[in-house]
Structures are given as C-alpha cells and as structure tokens.
Amino acid sequence: MKAHLSRRYLFSASHRLHSEAMSSEENKTTYGKCNNPYGHGHNYIVEVTVSGQVDEKTGMVCNLVDLDTFIEREVLARYGHENLNTLPEFAGEVPTTENLCIQIYEIVHRGFAHAHLETIRLEETMMNSFEYAGDQGS
C-alpha cells in the first residue's frame, strides 16, 4: 500500500528582498519592510512529504534516519543561520520564500533516493506558507 510521510524541520535564516531589475523606489514599493538593506530573519519550517509503498518488512515508506540525515546535511546545514542573499543560488534571484521553496525541492528531488518526493511546504511565519510540487506546467 502506498502512503505519504511528512516530516517538519526548523531552521533560522536572514534575507533581504531586493531586485536588481527594479529601481530603488520600485523595490521599496514592492517589498516594503522586507527591502531594508540590513536584512531581517525568520524561523522557517520546512515540511517534506515523500511517498512510496509501505515496506512489509519494516512497515515504513522510508527510514526516518535516512530522511533526517539527508535533510540535515543538504538543507539545514546549508540554510540554517545563513544570510540567504550571500548564497550562490540567490546571487541572481531574490530569496523570497517561493524561490527558497523551489530550491529546497530541487535539492531533495535530485539527491534523495529512498522515496518519491511529493511536495515541499515552507512556512516563513505562522501566517505564511508556500508549497511546491515540481513543475507541473501551468
């Protein structure tokens, strides 16, 4: 039988929303407080949902240790306590939570082989969350 397993992880990071393609007035209008040149931070919660057949021998979709080890090494160590704007993937892209959600999806999709990645859901605050399930066309 096929089941979906979801695991939630927390990391803290800072960012500034600023687009080189906009004038400074436009940036202020578009991003408001988030355009503050000194940046600001969030406690992000990333919710990873994977799916697969429940293994009859273990009763599991995948071993949690494998998932935890992968996410800690590839996602939490990469983004935790970092300024997102200084990372190469955001050199030419605004580190909005939408873009961060897509980056995390790509990392897990590319590197985690123990189960099928369904979605990445990223909470920026308790009020805002974003979800990405891969490019499914428009």
Added chain:
Amino acid sequence: MVYLTRKAEFSASHFYHNPEFTPEENLRTFGKCNNPNGHGHNYTLEVTVKGEVDPRSGFVVDLKQLKEIMHREVLDAMDHRFLNKEVPEFLHQIPTTENIAIAVWQRLESKLQQARLHRVRVYETPHLFVDFYGEK
C-alpha cells in the same frame, strides 16, 4: 464535493521489531524504537471524509455519527494501549505510523454510510505525520 475533517487524540505505546530480522538488524533498522519495553506518543488523528452536501440537512456527514464511529472503531481499541500486544492488526505487523494510518482507514472505511473516506492522517508527533488515501 465538500471535504470535512474531524480530529481526535489518543495516547499509546509501541515498539518496532521484525522477528525475521536478527537482533543487530532490528537495532540497525529501528534504533531506539526497537526497545522491547516500548515507548509512547500522543497521536493526533485527522479523518477527512468527502461527499455532496445533503440539501435537507446541509451536512456532508452527520458529525455526531462520525465522532461515534471514530471512538468505537479506533479510540476504544488504541487509546492507552500497548499497540503491539493489544491491537489485533499489530500482533503480527509493526505498528509504524504508516501501518497505523492504514489500520485506521480499514477500520473506518466500511462503517461510513453517507460520506466517503478521503484521507486518514496520523500525527505521531507535531513534526511527523503520515497520510493514507486508500491507495494500493
């Protein structure tokens, strides 16, 4: 089609062990969860049903009935129990969150009358949960 979700909580203990594995294999696969004396969780169960809204009652499902079925079929059997030893499904199957979600689905599916079961979600902790949609 409207979806309705009802939550419930239950507390239970369990451990993970496959008698076909060697002790080393069990420990390697299940880690701390292999402790034969068990450990416990406060589980949160979310049952989502779907259906058309009945024009007379305005309900997808009679919530009172759904609550009673969840209590009778799931909570009475699993709340404050040692799952491995007291719940028939888990005498010969490991009570992982995946298998609990499947067992809850199987216990509820045939008992619902008005609405159809859409999803069973079982939270083992606030940071770990399993969804089962009845898929093979």
